[in-house]
Amino acid sequence: MSMLILLFLATFAQEGRSGEGEAQIIPLPLETGVEPDPDDDTTQYVAVPVPVLNPTLGAGVALTGISTFELDENSQAPRSTVALVGVFTDTDSWMVGAGGKAYFGDDRYRLTLAAGYGSFNLDYYGRSSDPIFFDHPLAFSLEGSVIAGRGLARIREDLYGGLGGRLMQPKLSLNTNFDLINRLQLAPTLNGVGPLLEFDTRDDQTFPTSGDSMSFELLFYDEAVGSDFDFSSWDAFWHRYRLIDDDLVLATELRAAQATEDAPFFMLPFVSFRGFPASQYLGESVLQVQGELRWQTTDELGLVTFAGGGGAMADAWVPNTMNWAWGAGVGARYLISKADGLNIGIDLAYGSTGEGTVYFRVGRPSEP
Secondary structure, eight states: OBHHHHHHHTTTSSTTOGGGGGGSSSOOOOOOSOOOOTTOOSOEEEEEEEEEEETTTEEEEEEEEEEEEOSSTTOOSOOEEEEEEEEEETTSOEEEEEEEEEEETTTTEEEEEEEEEEEEEEEEOOBTTOHHHHHSOEEEEEEEEEEEEEEEEEEETTEEEEEEEEEEEEEEEEOOSOHHHHTOEEOOOEEEEEEEEEEEOOSOSSSOOSEEEEEEEEEEEOGGGTOSSOEEEEEEEEEEEEEEETTEEEEEEEEEEEEOTTSOGGGSBBOOSTTSOTTSSBOSEEEEEEEEEEEEOSSSEEEEEEEEEEEEESSTTOGGGEEEEEEEEEEEEEEEETTTTEEEEEEEEEETTSOEEEEEEEEOOOOO
16 A cells, blocks of 8 residues: 555555554554444444554644444444544644445445545655665655545455545645755646455454455556556455464464556555554565464453564565565553444554654554
8 A cells, every 4th residue: 555545544444454554544453352242233433532653643643533333234244434533743744534434235245435635744765775765764745635435245255346446636745955846846646446356254344363354456547547647556465363262363464565667656555564654665566474462351451462574675576676674562452332343552663763663543453
């Protein structure tokens, strides 16, 4: 997933993408062992102010409102969700957005929609092992809007297929000591559409303890759909869950991603887990693996420990252009809504940059 999409939409646009790590505005937390109340079919509302503290966006607050509900009575489908979010940090970065995910026809159909507008002050570290920018990152700003949608239908048991699309109008500007350079701006339209596949054998959508979840997304950005840049990108995940003991679950993730060479740098994939700034390790292709061990200590409280490693290749799948990264840490989760499986949490992480980071979060469980 690209930097631009992640910054806007990681909160609610794609379930199961918390592998994007600290770049998420409100990373979806992890929890196991406590089942949501199946008899509670009322509409639930949760409003939580969440501290934001990470090396990408700085320190600030995220104001979050989440509503969950059942679309089909007596259905085995997960509860549908609508979310509102506003994020404000001390780096003058901010975002407002809304989104939701709906389950229809006893989980035969799944629809995700999200939209946001924001402004982010970030650093560019170059492609993979670029020594110039990696040690001396270039400050830049991204401002604009994103609209994203995904529609899936069950093809056969455990297999879903469909289409995804994104409409983006970002404005890129540099933050240097030279006003003339800062006035130069790039404001392209980036529209993409393409096929989606998901394979899901998890025993539970909210608190999985066994099974696998695989996904593949391929998007084509082309002038035929109004895009100013012509390129393509794909992202593939494989998540696995194993119950080690009654209250102990191991969740693992394998991810590969690629964008073609004509993609703007802020649309390139990057290594994405907790422990260092988002987009610090980006390139035309990415390969990473991570795992999380989850221990449910009480009905409400859970503890986790996690670790991951991977690399970004400046040239697609050329190993000698890869820059490796790793991250590890511990965290805690507290259940705030049994009916919806919503929880709040905190993670302490340390990564290959040699600095510690803290992450606060609120939401439903998801992959490592």
